[in-house]
Amino acid sequence: MFAEAIESILRDHCTPEHVRAIEGGASPQGLLAALEEAGFLDLLAPEDAGGAGAGWSDFHDVVVLCGAWSVPLPLAQTMAARRLVKGDLPAGLVTFAQHLVATDGGLQAPLVPGGRIAGHVLGAEGDRLVLLRAADARAVPTGVHGSLAATLHWPAGAARPVDSAWAAHQLQPLAALLHAGLLAGAMKRAFDLTMDYANQRVQFGKSIGKFQAIQHQLAVMAQQVVAGRMAAEAAFARQGDALALPACAVAKARTSEAAQQVATIAHAVHGAIGVTEEYDLQLSTRRLHEWRVAHGSEAHWHRVLGRLFVDSGDSLAADVARSLL
Amino acid sequence: MADLIENLRRAELPPAAEAFRGEVKDFLARELPDLPADVRSRSWLAFDAEFSRKLARRGWVGVTLPKTYGGGDLDASSRFVLVEELLAVGAPVGAHWIADRQSGPLILKYGTEVQKQDLLPRICRGEIFFGIGMSEPNSGSDLASVGTRATRTERGWRLDGRKIWTTNGHQCDYVIALVRTSGTAADRHVGLSQFIVDLRRPGVTVRPIVDLTGDAHFSEMFFDAVELPPEALVGEEGQGWHQVTAELAFERSGPERLYSSIVLLDRWVRWLRETGQAGQHLEAVGRFVAHLATLRQMSIAVTAKLAAGESPVVEAALVKDIGTEFEQAIPAVVEAALGADPAVAPDADLLRATAYVSHMAPTFSLRGGTREILRGMIARGLGLR
DSSP states (O other): OHHHHHHHHHHHHOOHHHHHHHHTTOOOHHHHHHHHHTTGGGSSSOGGGTSOOOOHHHHHHHHHHHHHTTOOSOHHHHHHHHHHBOSOOOSSOEEEOSOOEEETTEEEEEEETTTTTOSEEEEEETTEEEEEEGGGSEEEEOOOTTOOOEEEEEOTTOOEEOOBSSOGGGHHHHHHHHHHHHHHHHHHHHHHHHHHHHHHOEETTEEGGGSHHHHHHHHHHHHHHHHHHHHHHHHHHHOSSSOOHHHHHHHHHHHHHHHHHHHHHHHHHHGGGGGSSSSTHHHHHHHHHHHHHTTOOHHHHHHHHHHHHHTSTTOOHHHHHHHHO | OTHHHHHOOOOOOOHHHHHHHHHHHHHHHHHSOOOOHHHHTTGGGOOOHHHHHHHHHTTOSSTTSOGGGTOOOOOHHHHHHHHHHHHHTTOOOHHHHHIIIIIHHHHHHHOOHHHHHHHHHHHHTTOOOEEEEOOBTTBSSOGGGOOOEEEEOSSSEEEEEEEEOOTTGGGOSEEEEEEEOSSOGGGTTTTEEEEEEETTSTTEEEEEEOOTTSOOOEEEEEEEEEEEOGGGEESOTTBHHHHHHHHHHHHHHSGGGTOTTHHHHHHHHHHHHHHTOGGGGHHHHHHHHHHHHHHHHHHHHHHHHHHTTOOOHHHHHHHHHHHHHHHHHHHHHHHHHHTSOTTSOOOHHHHHHHHHHHHHHHHHTTTTSOHHHHHHHHHHHTTOO
């Protein structure tokens, strides 16, 4: 029910033109204000705290939409932060740091997703969760075309501890779970664009989707989209008052691995038009690559899961797999 | 077109099915023969009538058939749990596998009351075992081109032709054969029918085929003027193609399309644990469990559709194709890992299991419909053809 309402806002305020403009430095205020006025930033906050009290499965649908619409804001993180942090959060967008390192008395957060656009950054400093104001930081953009990620440097004393529902070490798997949902949505959008193109593009007198070589690529793409989405959906459904870390790990690993293959096939089927600025596919596939890496690629989470399996006494793979998701 | 993707959503095994899991685990803890990993890797190809009868005595053969015919009366979700637990440990379930998975449900759906009364209770007791009679020497992926023919006679039917690649046919009592009853191969899906063939009838010759592992699980069958009674026909004359398509949805949807290499994966991980080498292979091991966890969810989503009475033909094809890719990746990775350091000889049991699964892995994406056929079906499901 939340998903339809949010999608109608995105349809008006998060068109491909809006996404391009915000990536190019335009203010996101229009989109943000529309979401804020409708109360969606407080989607997950409890009802007695003025929120919508949405559950994990509603949240899943909303995060997938954010991925599908290439929302150029850390919207999923902001919603999650408002559930995670007890007490008042400052207004506006909050994103999550992948990592906080102490440097020269200050703090550095490398490659913060949405770091150029968020008002605040939530990060784990040792075993405490801290909030940092983006305006206090020196932001170094990544130099990647269209990316809103940035490495942020704060002077000493910028971090403010916050009281949170979960332990600090759970921020990373939570952020990974959110990115799994985003990837699932972006993969579905890339797939839909690719199917449309395969049905419309005519070569040798028929649409290219009639050629078996293209059909088999689309079949493989569909499998990867389904696999990624199934992992993300199941992982959100596993969450409750406590965070189920292994489910987050599976979801991020599986979607990240699928993202590479999905982006590759999407472009292969599209031909040269797919890599142009004017065609919308790039809005999804650039995100597939950025989100694959954000908060741990499959290389990271596979190692986490491998350790979990190996250290599980003499457990069998089937029993371990069943316990994960 | 995108309905295929929208329709395959997460489903959960009902609590009753999960509760049943404990019973199966207890049974296996007591009854599973103590066999080396390469033997257990044969699992649903391994013919062990005695083990099948032990399962039958628990009511676990013909699990989805109604109690009136001696069946377990369990739903598709409980069957998923039973099958998953049997395959996870490599239980030798080949003898009753085909009857439980597809022949029994086919007879229940299309058979006459006489056929059901005659065959289903014996299937459920583990007294008779079934094979599949689909492929022929000249009909593989192009199944509609089958040339084996049944001709009407005064007393029933006369069967002439050949079938091949029937798993354990030489140890089975019956096969359900797809044959032509009218027209020619040019009529394609029209004029095909299914027959229950008693392999002890005069004129039937069954010959095992030795494979590259030294096993003879395959077989070929020759039908030379075999007289069949009228009641050998199952379902409607001429409806064979429709019936066989529904049968293949059962054949393709189960956990056996995910678990063919699971005994090898577990045997490898045990060796990694014992020899302290796990650190070098965490990424590969973790990838396998991430894939398995996801594939299980996909397979459960298909099972939920079967349990709801749907016939998820395309969904089953999609999950089978990606499932067999996972099954084939395991021996590929383990084999490379075994040779990673020539100074360290692998455990002999692990080596044999790796060789067996590596040698058989190509068949994972052949049996039950080749990868290319399945991808064509998915493309059709996407509206591309």
